[in-house]
Amino acid sequence: MSRHPGRVLACALGVIVAAAVAPAGLSGRPAPPWAWLLWVTALAWGLGLFWRAGLRWPDALRRTAWLLPLVAFFALPAAFLAPAGSRTQVAAALLARAWSSASLGAGLATFLGPSGLARGVRQIGLPDRLADVFDAMLVSLASVLREAGAMLRAREARRPGVGAWGLFITAPVESLRGFGRLVAALLLRSLERAEAVEQARRARGGA
Secondary structure (H helix, E strand, O other), X not given: OOOOHHHHHHHHHHHHHHHHHOOOOOOOOOOOHHHHHHHHHHHHHHHHHHHHOOOOHHHHHHHHHHHHHHXXXXXXXXXXXXXXXXXXXXXXXXXXXXXXXXXXXXXXXXXXXXXXXXXXXXXOOOOHHHHHHHHHXXXXXXXXXXXXXXXXXXXXXXXXXXXXXXXXXOOHHHHHHHHHHHHHHXXXXXXXXXXXXXXXXXXXXXX
């Protein structure tokens, strides 16, 4: 946990925004060298934040690698808008831009944690009402993630020979139906948990 989460948050958000808007060659001109340097810097900083959060380097690399399929799904289709002769270079630049920005954001969230993010938004001068909403959102998100993890562990415990994603390739329709029921149950459990948290907050004198 940083002693100055506001500074870390402000600097990291600045780099994320700069990396996300750096030119990737869609206009027909190749991505400038400074853009590649910025993307490498953002990716390296994200890995460093994972490491400072207590993860080993292989675990930090694995965390960022998990982001690749997601960012590729959203970023690579835009490469078809580039001129025919430069689509490969543009696809690489788009992937680097999205991957570095997402990696730095994930590393920032892991390093600061919910409490650090909540302190950070207050230190950078966000209005109190927005900071309260952001804090409540983080509490709710953490609750949802805990519920999802518990439900996935319970699902695997009921079928120890098959993991949570084990049947997705061989039986995709049944797997999607199962995860659909899981999401519906997660929504109901999260609403119940949110109501309990709100009642506890009011019992402690919250407005």
